[in-house]
Amino acid sequence: MTATLRRGLPAVALTGAAAVIVILAAPFIGSTSISLARVFSTTLPFSDNVDAQIFFLARLPRAVAAAVVGGALAAAGVILQGLLRNPLATPYTLGVSTGAALGAMIAITYGAMLPAGGVALASLVGAFVAVLVVYALASARHRGLSTTVLLLAGVTLNAFFSALILFVQYLSDFAQTYRALRWLMGDLDVAGYGPIIWALPFMGAAFLAFAWLARPMNLLSLGAEAAGTRGLDVVRAQRVAFFSASLATGAAVSIGGPIGFVGIIIPHLVRLVVGADHRLVLPVSTFVGAAFLVACDVVARTVFAPMELPVGIVTALIGGPFFLWLLLRKT
Amino acid sequence: MISVERLSFAYRTTPVLTDVSFTLADHARVGILGPNGSGKTTLLKLLSGTLAPSAGRVRLGDVDIAVHTKRDLARRLAVVPQETRLAFDYTALEIVLMGRYPHLGAFEIEGPDDLAAAHRAMDATGTLDFADRGFDTLSGGEKQRVIIASALAQLDQGREPAAQRTSQRAPRTAEGVLLLDEPTASLDLKYQIEIGALIERLHDEQGVSIILSTHDLRFAAQHCSELVLLSRGRVLASGAPAEILTPARVGELYDIDAAAAAPLVGR
Numbered sequence: 001m002t003a004t005l006r007r008g009l010p011a012v013a014l015t016g017a018a019a020v021i022v023i024l025a026a027p028f029i030g031s032t033s034i035s036l037a038r039v040f041s042t043t044l045p046f047s048d049n050v051d052a053q054i055f056f057l058a059r060l061p062r063a064v065a066a067a068v069v070g071g072a073l074a075a076a077g078v079i080l081q082g083l084l085r086n087p088l089a090t091p092y093t094l095g096v097s098t099g100a101a102l103g104a105m106i107a108i109t110y111g112a113m114l115p116a117g118g119v120a121l122a123s124l125v126g127a128f129v130a131v132l133v134v135y136a137l138a139s140a141r142h143r144g145l146s147t148t149v150l151l152l153a154g155v156t157l158n159a160f161f162s163a164l165i166l167f168v169q170y171l172s173d174f175a176q177t178y179r180a181l182r183w184l185m186g187d188l189d190v191a192g193y194g195p196i197i198w199a200l201p202f203m204g205a206a207f208l209a210f211a212w213l214a215r216p217m218n219l220l221s222l223g224a225e226a227a228g229t230r231g232l233d234v235v236r237a238q239r240v241a242f243f244s245a246s247l248a249t250g251a252a253v254s255i256g257g258p259i260g261f262v263g264i265i266i267p268h269l270v271r272l273v274v275g276a277d278h279r280l281v282l283p284v285s286t287f288v289g290a291a292f293l294v295a296c297d298v299v300a301r302t303v304f305a306p307m308e309l310p311v312g313i314v315t316a317l318i319g320g321p322f323f324l325w326l327l328l329r330k331t
Numbered sequence: 332m333i334s335v336e337r338l339s340f341a342y343r344t345t346p347v348l349t350d351v352s353f354t355l356a357d358h359a360r361v362g363i364l365g366p367n368g369s370g371k372t373t374l375l376k377l378l379s380g381t382l383a384p385s386a387g388r389v390r391l392g393d394v395d396i397a398v399h400t401k402r403d404l405a406r407r408l409a410v411v412p413q414e415t416r417l418a419f420d421y422t423a424l425e426i427v428l429m430g431r432y433p434h435l436g437a438f439e440i441e442g443p444d445d446l447a448a449a450h451r452a453m454d455a456t457g458t459l460d461f462a463d464r465g466f467d468t469l470s471g472g473e474k475q476r477v478i479i480a481s482a483l484a485q486l487d488q489g490r491e492p493a494a495q496r497t498s499q500r501a502p503r504t505a506e507g508v509l510l511l512d513e514p515t516a517s518l519d520l521k522y523q524i525e526i527g528a529l530i531e532r533l534h535d536e537q538g539v540s541i542i543l544s545t546h547d548l549r550f551a552a553q554h555c556s557e558l559v560l561l562s563r564g565r566v567l568a569s570g571a572p573a574e575i576l577t578p579a580r581v582g583e584l585y586d587i588d589a590a591a592a593a594p595l596v597g598r
Binding site for chain 2: 233
């Protein structure tokens with residue numbers, strides 16, 4: 001174990017504990033105040049305990065959703081930055097979120113008959129379509145994956161899908177446009193644990209892949225060829241990275257919409273503290289991303305209470321200036 | 332021993348190497364010498380298994396390198412590229428430890444053996460002093476030495492049993508082939524001399540075979556025991572530097588007058 005890795009382990013434990021604390025503390029903040037003693041009261045039956053109901057049924061699912069989405073976006077950001085060897089890449093660079101948005105727009109506009117969760121499902125399908133198109137483009141005429149083509153295909157697909165989104169919007173009525181716009185702003189107002197449980201298998205598979213990818217991602221930082229001569233199956237690592245990051249992103253977007261900036265600012269901050277080793281950057285980013293989005297969602301819920309802000313606006317207000325600072329700092 | 336048998340390679344329809352054959356003895360210091368565009372880098376990529384030949388084969392020992400698994404091959408053959416640019420800023424030690432990749436399982440963390448191998452490699456390359464510094468803060472020559480250390484750590488089989496250490500020869504823990512692509516191309520004279528000395532030391536003390544590509548006649552003549560002259564993708568000549576570096580041949584190799592080539596080979 002390297003000295004940096006050993007020094008970084010407390011950071012993993014610390015941020016993990018912080019994430020759990022933030023998730024459990026967040027439900028206590030809100031327009032209706034609830035008391036700790038009453039939430040965990042053993043004398044009141046649950047059906048009569050309003051505080052416990054607010055905690056477990058209204059606010060905790062939302063905090064957990066924020067944590068799952070925030071953690072997934074931050075980790076997917078780390079993986080895509082490693083895959084593209086570009087610290088400015090985000091989970092949305094390769095078109096996953098625009099594909100998801102197109103799916104959601106179509107479901108909102110034409111899917112009046114869809115059951116609850118139909119929009120989420122449609123966004124997941126849209127994300128997968130985008131992923132497959134980008135992958136097909138990047139692996140055609142090329143042994144393995146060309147990261148250059150991957151980047152170009154992602155950017156182009158983002159633009160093309162955005163045009164299709166506008167087209168669908170143009171055909172929709174006012175109520176649908178309003179709903180679509182709200183979806184695009186990113187919102188964690190999940191009604192219960194359903195969406196989280198539904199996304200869990202996707203997240204589980206993605207994070208299993210992330211755990212394996214930590215060391216291959218370190219090697220890829222040297223360049224694909226240098227990684228190959230050190231014994232890494234580069235093509236396989238790139239494929240696993242691309243699909244697992246897309247899976248996590250697609251699942252996150254299906255829960256909360258395309259919430260921006262989490263996937264770029266968190267990995268950057270984390271690298272400043274723990275260094276470049278992905279075995280640290282990945283878990284710490286996951287925990288910090290989770291805590292960050294839970295905190296942002298608390299701000300979104302409370303700052304203009306009783307009105308709620310979409311959480312995507314809060315992350316963008318924090319993330320935009322941060323991003324600029326980052327760009328200026330580099331040069 | 333590496334043997335190259337009737338090796339050819341083409342990028343799409345453009346032939347880069349045609350019918351290249353030669354055999355390199357164990358523990359040789361081999362220079363692949365040729366002008367820009369002669370196919371040196373492609374030949375190195377074929378030797379390392381990064382590219383697959385269009386025809387012919389490369390054998391390491393008795394086995395075609397295409398048959399080796401990537402990890403197997405990586406433990407016996409390490410590459411030092413011309414230049415390394417990192418996507419993220421790792422420390423020198425972290426870079427060296429990346430050389431241990433083919434020795435570790437999928438979820439395994441570097442153990443004491445791997446740290447010892449990294450330490451040996453950094454000791455041999457004089458990079459221990461800046462083990463914890465960021466790679467991007469190092470000079471060109473220091474970076475090159477760190478990458479060489481990473482390659483040495485990769486070839487280190489971790490065999491340093493105390494019992495065998497007392498046997499006839501000094502311990503040779505790093506066995507295998509070190510491939511260096513134009514190791515001096517982006518370095519000034521001071522670092523060129525330093526890298527040349529380092530390569531000879533690694534060869535003599537660590538027991539690794541060296542194969543390097545260069546277009547620097549002086550460097551090749553000084554540091555290599557065998558040369559392969561490559562011209563337009565074909566082998567022009569191969570053998571000991573003193574025998575094959577004649578004014579006429581160097582003139583032909585670089586497409587210059589033999590008279591102009593004479594002082595370059597000291598005649």
